[in-house]
Amino acid sequence: FDEKLIHSSEIKMETAALLDSILGKLEDEIRKSLEYNPPDGLAKKDITGEAHKLTVEFLGSLPRVREILQTDVEAAFNGDPAAASKEEVLVSYPFVEAIAVQRLAHELYLKNVALIPRIMSEWAHARTGMDLHPGAKIGSHFFVDHCTGTVVGETAIIGNHVKMYHGVTLGAKSTAGGQKLRGKRRHPTIEDHVTIYPGATILGGETIIGAGSTIGGNVFIMDSVQPNSLVIYDGLDMRVLSKLDKNIALDFQI
Amino acid sequence: FDEKLIHSSEIKMETAALLDSILGKLEDEIRKSLEYNPPDGLAKKDITGEAHKLTVEFLGSLPRVREILQTDVEAAFNGDPAAASKEEVLVSYPFVEAIAVQRLAHELYLKNVALIPRIMSEWAHARTGMDLHPGAKIGSHFFVDHCTGTVVGETAIIGNHVKMYHGVTLGAKSTAGGQKLRGKRRHPTIEDHVTIYPGATILGGETIIGAGSTIGGNVFIMDSVQPNSLVIYDGLDMRVLSKLDKNIALDFQI
Amino acid sequence: FDEKLIHSSEIKMETAALLDSILGKLEDEIRKSLEYNPPDGLAKKDITGEAHKLTVEFLGSLPRVREILQTDVEAAFNGDPAAASKEEVLVSYPFVEAIAVQRLAHELYLKNVALIPRIMSEWAHARTGMDLHPGAKIGSHFFVDHCTGTVVGETAIIGNHVKMYHGVTLGAKSTAGGQKLRGKRRHPTIEDHVTIYPGATILGGETIIGAGSTIGGNVFIMDSVQPNSLVIYDGLDMRVLSKLDKNIALDFQI
Numbered sequence: 087f088d089e090k091l092i093h094s095s096e097i098k099m100e101t102a103a104l105l106d107s108i109l110g111k112l113e114d115e116i117r118k119s120l121e122y123n124p125p126d127g128l129a130k131k132d133i134t135g136e137a138h139k140l141t142v143e144f145l146g147s148l149p150r151v152r153e154i155l156q157t158d159v160e161a162a163f164n165g166d167p168a169a170a171s172k173e174e175v176l177v178s179y180p181f182v183e184a185i186a187v188q189r190l191a192h193e194l195y196l197k198n199v200a201l202i203p204r205i206m207s208e209w210a211h212a213r214t215g216m217d218l219h220p221g222a223k224i225g226s227h228f229f230v231d232h233c234t235g236t237v238v239g240e241t242a243i244i245g246n247h248v249k250m251y252h253g254v255t256l257g258a259k260s261t262a263g264g265q266k267l268r269g270k271r272r273h274p275t276i277e278d279h280v281t282i283y284p285g286a287t288i289l290g291g292e293t294i295i296g297a298g299s300t301i302g303g304n305v306f307i308m309d310s311v312q313p314n315s316l317v318i319y320d321g322l323d324m325r326v327l328s329k330l331d332k333n334i335a336l337d338f339q340i
Numbered sequence: 341f342d343e344k345l346i347h348s349s350e351i352k353m354e355t356a357a358l359l360d361s362i363l364g365k366l367e368d369e370i371r372k373s374l375e376y377n378p379p380d381g382l383a384k385k386d387i388t389g390e391a392h393k394l395t396v397e398f399l400g401s402l403p404r405v406r407e408i409l410q411t412d413v414e415a416a417f418n419g420d421p422a423a424a425s426k427e428e429v430l431v432s433y434p435f436v437e438a439i440a441v442q443r444l445a446h447e448l449y450l451k452n453v454a455l456i457p458r459i460m461s462e463w464a465h466a467r468t469g470m471d472l473h474p475g476a477k478i479g480s481h482f483f484v485d486h487c488t489g490t491v492v493g494e495t496a497i498i499g500n501h502v503k504m505y506h507g508v509t510l511g512a513k514s515t516a517g518g519q520k521l522r523g524k525r526r527h528p529t530i531e532d533h534v535t536i537y538p539g540a541t542i543l544g545g546e547t548i549i550g551a552g553s554t555i556g557g558n559v560f561i562m563d564s565v566q567p568n569s570l571v572i573y574d575g576l577d578m579r580v581l582s583k584l585d586k587n588i589a590l591d592f593q594i
Numbered sequence: 595f596d597e598k599l600i601h602s603s604e605i606k607m608e609t610a611a612l613l614d615s616i617l618g619k620l621e622d623e624i625r626k627s628l629e630y631n632p633p634d635g636l637a638k639k640d641i642t643g644e645a646h647k648l649t650v651e652f653l654g655s656l657p658r659v660r661e662i663l664q665t666d667v668e669a670a671f672n673g674d675p676a677a678a679s680k681e682e683v684l685v686s687y688p689f690v691e692a693i694a695v696q697r698l699a700h701e702l703y704l705k706n707v708a709l710i711p712r713i714m715s716e717w718a719h720a721r722t723g724m725d726l727h728p729g730a731k732i733g734s735h736f737f738v739d740h741c742t743g744t745v746v747g748e749t750a751i752i753g754n755h756v757k758m759y760h761g762v763t764l765g766a767k768s769t770a771g772g773q774k775l776r777g778k779r780r781h782p783t784i785e786d787h788v789t790i791y792p793g794a795t796i797l798g799g800e801t802i803i804g805a806g807s808t809i810g811g812n813v814f815i816m817d818s819v820q821p822n823s824l825v826i827y828d829g830l831d832m833r834v835l836s837k838l839d840k841n842i843a844l845d846f847q848i
Contacts, residue, residue, distance in 0.1 A: 122427070167766070167772060167773060167774075167775035167776045167777075167778070167780060168727060168729070168748040168776075169773075170708060170709075170712075170776075171631070171708070173630070173709065174712055177709060177712075178712040178713045178716040179716070180719065180720060200428070201424075201427065201431060201432070204432040205432045207432075208432040208433070208434060211434065212434060212467050215488050215489075215723050215742070215743070217488065219422060221422075232725050232745045234469070234488065234724075234725065234743045234745070235469070235488045235506060235723075237538070240421075251763075252743060252745055253489070253507060253539070253743055255505075255506070255539070255557070257505070257557075258421070263421070264419055264420070265417070265418060267421035268422075268424075269421075272421060283795075284763045284765060284795055285539060285761070285763070285795055285814075287539055287558055289557065299583075300583070302814070303765075303795040303814050304539075304558060304793070304812060304814045306539075306556070306557050306573050306578075311580055312580075314582060314583040314584050315580050315583065316581045316582075317578060317579070317580050317581075318579055319579075319814050320578070320579050324814075324826070324827055324828070325825070325826055325828050326819055326823050326824070327823065327824045327825075328822060328823060329807075329808070329823065329824050330822050454679070454682070455678075455679075455681065455682055455685060458682055458685075459685060459686050461686075462686040462687070462688060465742070466688060466721050469742050471740050471742065471760075475676075488723070488742065488743070489743040489760060491742070491792070493676065494675075494676040507743070507793070509759075509760070509792045509793070509811070511792060511811075517675070518673055518674070519671070519672060519675060519677075520675075521675035522675045522676075522678075523675075524675070539761075539793060541791075541792055541793055541811040541812055552837065553837075554837070558812060559832060560793075560810070560811050560812045565834055568836060568837040568838050569835065570835045570837050571832060571834050571835075572833055572835075573832055574832070
């Protein structure tokens with residue numbers, strides 16, 4: 087990916103130099119964000135110091151974020167028969183990019199830094215088609231295959247070892263209240279070891295998907311389900327007709 | 341976003357210079373488009389003049405487009421509890437980019453400029469995952485949250501204060517007729533103050549969703565609904581099984 | 595698209611020069627891929643020669659790939675009433691980019707080149723929102739309208755004249771087996787002249803959608819259907835309520 091060839095003995099030094107240059111820029115952006123929307127009780131003269139403090143704290147969180155990201159890559163490789171190697175996961179899976187950005191943006195979100203976390207998550211959203219809000223709390227060994235169209239809302243809580251597919255929505259029941267709902271719990275809780283198939287929509291801040299459950303494709307849920315549940319459509323409402331039957335062919339077209 | 345620092349007193353002049361350079365390029369592209377596909381009755385020698393006229397008319401539409409875009413930003417902020425500020429909406433919401441491009445492309449579409457409107461809308465589609473055809477007529481105070489996978493067809497008509505989510509399709513019933521259907525009304529009408537939840541699919545040129553209605557998630561509709569309707573799945577066709585019941589666990593796997 | 599103006603008499607020479615420079619780079623990447631994951635029985639000293647051989651074979655496949663891509667563009671134009679011209683399809687349809695990359699990546703996949711095919715397909719996935727695995731076997735005259743969210747798995751087989759929409763999943767039934775399932779048939783077979791509407795999910799390696807069938811929007815299928823079937827939701831499970839009825843309005847909100 088990088089144009090410059092570096093010897094393995096130089097990796098540490100190169101990484102340190104790169105990190106240093108990035109953190110300088112980040113501190114600058116955090117300072118601008120604090121100026122735009124100063125936290126309660128922060129005097130204007132203290133903004134520069136606060137920006138430096140937040141940046142150093144963010145730096146301190148990197149080893150922890152890196153560790154949990156390794157569990158995500160592991161989950162992706164173990165959970166996808168199409169993955170030929172962990173290297174393939176790292177260099178080609180959009181999920182890796184999306185979850186890395188979310189976990190970093192989440193650190194800034196927790197410190198009430200304005201604008202930057204959402205700019206980060208929308209950058210990843212544009213590249214991967216998956217919209218993981220920086221506010222969502224996501225456990226270890228997370229994996230979303232294919233990613234496109236999956237949306238995880240601001241107040242969602244996701245346990246460990248959760249596997250999801252594309253087109254999954256962890257959303258709010260009603261947002262008609264608009265800004266009045268801000269800060270309230272609006273999105274579901276997904277407990278440990280849950281699998282959610284493509285196109286499933288799960289809504290509501292009081293909705294809990296119990297540990298070990300499997301949610302089938304295209305299912306629409308607004309209520310909690312017990313641990314170890316399997317939720318699927320019966321197909322009772324689906325009709326299979328023969329196009330060769332002329333009466334039917336005339337009545338139906340999609 | 342811009343590398344160059346400018347003083348607020350220079351904004352007007354800088355904007356004028358920027359606009360001037362863009363319009364020159366646009367006029368060039370419109371001229372090429374007219375050469376590629378000349379409108380009926382336009383002589384070859386008149387193409388340059390026509391391109392200039394269309395470009396000036398497009399320039400004239402900008403204040404009107406800007407005004408309606410402000411109602412969209414307002415709708416986004418008011419309709420999304422996760423939005424911390426209008427600035428956050430402006431700098432991070434993919435919807436703002438998608439609707440701005442659609443409204444501008446729509447102006448060129450109305451003047452029968454070939455290729456350019458679709459190139460514009462596909463540029464936005466690639467960035468936001470939302471495919472708003474330049475032909476669609478969209479009212480004020482429009483908002484689509486998350487955007488990914490939402491598709492609005494060429495002949496769709498959307499009223500004022502309509503709120504939609506990701507994965508919503510306003511599509512055609514049958515396109516088996518292919519090019520024979522070109523120019524005919526194929527996509528639905530959504531009246532004022534309608535909300536459409538994620539994954540809903542609404543098809544057909546004669547389908548009208550009455551004002552004030554709410555269409556639930558993952559719903560599939562091919563017929564009109566009265567104003568103030570609430571359309572949802574009952575969940576009657578959904579089965580919740582316990583994985584701990586061994587007989588069931590053996591029969592079902594998703 | 596290209597900055598350089600070239601005379602039509604120069605196209606052949608320019609194309610040859612461009613191709614030559616690209617193939618040099620590709621050969622380099624293939625060599626690195628072989629070094630990373632050498633096929634059984636390939637000695638280290640033979641890697642450079644093998645990389646050259648694979649690159650030349652890939653070059654040899656281009657006319658065949660080009661020919662089948664022309665059937666795809668034809669299918670797109672004939673199948674979409676919104677398409678104003680084949681040129682519009684070529685310059686603006688994300689499908690053209692996605693299928694071109696898949697068909698090229700498929701050639702490398704068949705030769706067991708590691709990493710590169712998946713990097714190619716994820717590049718297209720990021721741009722178009724459609725995830726076509728390089729392993730999928732796709733017939734002629736293929737068309738996917740809108741593309742966003744459509745996923746076609748590694749072992750899927752798609753016949754000729756198949757038309758699909760956005761949000762369609764050709765996926766695996768259960769991937770709980772993870773890496774143990776690698777190499778096994780996990781994704782469905784779609785026979786000739788099948789149309790699949792938006793949001794449909796079709797799962798399983800033994801699932802066959804018979805020739806000439808139409809699969810309706812948002813349908814979820816895990817079993818085979820006979821040729822010439824029409825599979826749709828009845829809407830029996832859908833409830834349309836009036837918001838003006840106060841009892842209902844109080845009980846339901848989405």
